[in-house]
Amino acid sequence: MKTIVSAFAAGLIFAVGLAVGGMTQPSKVVGFLDFFGAWDPSLAFVMGGAVTVHMLLYRFVTKRSSPLYDDAFHIPTRRDFNLPLIAGSALFGIGWGLGGFCPGPGLVSVPSFGIEALVFVGAMVTGMLGYKLARG
Amino acid sequence: MEHFTPFASAIGGALIGLSATVLLLFNGRIAGISGIFAGALFPGGEREPWRWAFVAGLLLGGLGMALLFPSMFSVTYDRSIWMVAIAGLLVGVGVRMGSGCTSGHGVCGLSRFSPRSLVATLTFMATGAITVFLVRVFLGGAS
Numbered sequence: 001m002k003t004i005v006s007a008f009a010a011g012l013i014f015a016v017g018l019a020v021g022g023m024t025q026p027s028k029v030v031g032f033l034d035f036f037g038a039w040d041p042s043l044a045f046v047m048g049g050a051v052t053v054h055m056l057l058y059r060f061v062t063k064r065s066s067p068l069y070d071d072a073f074h075i076p077t078r079r080d081f082n083l084p085l086i087a088g089s090a091l092f093g094i095g096w097g098l099g100g101f102c103p104g105p106g107l108v109s110v111p112s113f114g115i116e117a118l119v120f121v122g123a124m125v126t127g128m129l130g131y132k133l134a135r136g
Numbered sequence: 137m138e139h140f141t142p143f144a145s146a147i148g149g150a151l152i153g154l155s156a157t158v159l160l161l162f163n164g165r166i167a168g169i170s171g172i173f174a175g176a177l178f179p180g181g182e183r184e185p186w187r188w189a190f191v192a193g194l195l196l197g198g199l200g201m202a203l204l205f206p207s208m209f210s211v212t213y214d215r216s217i218w219m220v221a222i223a224g225l226l227v228g229v230g231v232r233m234g235s236g237c238t239s240g241h242g243v244c245g246l247s248r249f250s251p252r253s254l255v256a257t258l259t260f261m262a263t264g265a266i267t268v269f270l271v272r273v274f275l276g277g278a279s
Contacts, residue, residue, distance in 0.1 A: 006162035007186035011193020013155035014167065014239075019201040019208045021148020022141055027213040033261075033268040042145040047242060049149020050156070054247040057157040067164030074164050076235075079251055086259055088234025089241070091226050093260030097267030099223025100213060102238040103231060104169040106224070107191065111199035112209035119217055120224040127228020128174050 003069045015108045021046035024109050026100025026116065033097050156244055159190070168240020169194070170231035215271075234260075 022028045022042055031040035066072055096102050101109070101120045109117035156167035163186055165172075176187035202209050215223075231237040234256055236245065241260075245253020 003163055003186045004189040006158060007165075007189040008193040010155045010159040010163075010167060011190040011195075012197040013151055013158065013193075014169075014190075015194045015197025016201060017148045017151030017155060019148070019198070019205065020151065021145045022208075023148070024198075024201075024209050026211055026215075030213055030268055033264045034272065035265050036269050037272055040140060042141045045142045045145035046149035046152065047238075049146040050152040050243045051149075051246050053150045053153025054156045054243060055153075057153070058160065058247050061157060061161045064161075067160065068162045070164040072164060073160070075166060075248070076245075076250070076252075081252065081255055084233045085235060085252055085256055088230045088232065089256040089259035090230070090234075090263045092230030092234055092237060093263030094267045095223040095226030095228075095230055096238075096260060097264035098226065098271065099215065099220045101220075101223065101227070103173060103227065104194070104237070104239050106227075107169065107173065107194050108198035108201075109209055111195055112202035112206070114209060114211050115217065116211045116215075116220050117209075119220050120227075123221045123224025124228035125177065127225040127230075128170075128177065128232050129228075130225075131229045131232040132174075132178055 006069060014104065017046075017050070018105050018108050021049075023102075023105040024112075026105075029100040029102075029105070030097070152239070152243060153247070156239070156247070166240060166244045168236050168244060170237040171235070171240055174232060219271075230260075 018024055023046060028040060029043060031038065032043035062073065099120050101117065103124060106117055106121045106124060110121055159165050159167045165186070172187050172190050175184060176191050236253065236256060241253040241256040246257060
């Protein structure tokens with residue numbers, strides 16, 4: 001139960017942050033990626049703010065031997081570069097530039113019932129399922 | 137051009153960094169939204185209710201913000217719905233293949249100096265920028 005409450009709170013704060021930061025306006029995302037046009041650097045401040053806060057607090061949290069509600073931290077440890085990492089990220093970037101949504105803002109925008117967000121998330125789930133089935 | 141909003145964007149970013157810290161401190165988990173969401177949709181062996189709780193927080197937070205500040209969810213570009221659908225498919229496949237998205241690689245990965253996440257972030261920023269450029273040049277898509 002405790003893990004549900006903290007994860008729910010984290011999701012709630014994340015959603016507010018995305019909306020306040022401007023990430024749920026896909027035209028703003030497209031403007032941020034438009035380095036060669038009318039560049040809107042706002043979203044660099046979202047990334048900068050998030051990384052600054054998390055980088056500082058991450059060091060304190062991981063000094064603990066374990067998280068508060070679990071026996072151990074679940075932090076990825078791989079350090080190798082492989083083709084799926086790069087090809088997958090490249091495909092994701094193309095989709096991000098085409099639609100202006102990444103997964104978080106897409107999900108957070110679903111309750112606003114905009115047709116773009118609904119179509120995006122439906123297609124994203126289809127893509128995730130397709131990849132899972134293709135990998136077997 | 138959209139309005140430049142450095143202050144609101146930095147506040148929003150700080151909240152995202154705080155959220156990632158809450159999930160790490162209490163649950164010991166990385167706030168990678170694509171991984172959490174896919175894990176909730178297609179569970180593996182163990183049942184992990186925290187994934188659905190996090191997604192529920194995202195959705196309820198989105199609902200609250202949409203009711204209070206509908207302008208934060210305005211869609212003002214002229215991308216066709218077919219482009220948005222293709223975008224969703226590419227994002228769905230890409231984030232699973234690449235093991236993460238803007239939150240997991242961009243925020244959490246960069247915060248802990250993960251070299252994989254740095255490569256992933258530079259890659260999706262680059263292909264995203266090239267895509268926006270090509271759409272503007274060839275399709276005249278307003279940005």
